[in-house]
Amino acid sequence: MRLDKYLKVSRIIKRRTVAKDLADDSRVLINDKLAKPSSEVKVGDVVEIRFEHRHIKIEVSFLSDKILRSNPPMYELIEDKRIEKAVD
Incomplete structure (x- = not known):
């Protein structure tokens, strides 16, 4: 499945265009490598x-083309860090 579609279907990002923009700005990595919006995402x-x-x-723990309530969780959160902006 494409990265931009996965981020939208998994509800990590609300719109596919936003997911595409993040990847185009080099702000998304898959297995520690820069990812394009068209990069393939696999379980694991x-x-x-x-x-x-x-x-x-x-x-990534599950892949599905559609958003269904019966689907298991599509991802497991490993890390969530807040970034403080430096104030001069």
């Missing part, structure tokens, strides 16, 4: 996303 991959004030790291 570790995805790191660097938001402006927060960095999260997840492990």
Whole structure:
């Protein structure tokens, strides 16, 4: 499954275009390698996303093309760090 679609379907990011923009800005890593929006995501991959004030790291645990309540969790949260902005 494409990275941008996975981030949207798993509800980590609300819109696919936002997921695409993050990947285009080199703020998404898959298994410690820079990822493009079209990068393939597989079960077991570790995805790191660097938001402006927060960095999260997840492990992909399930893939599905559709958002269904009956689906198991699509990821397991490994790390969630808040980033403080330096004030001068």
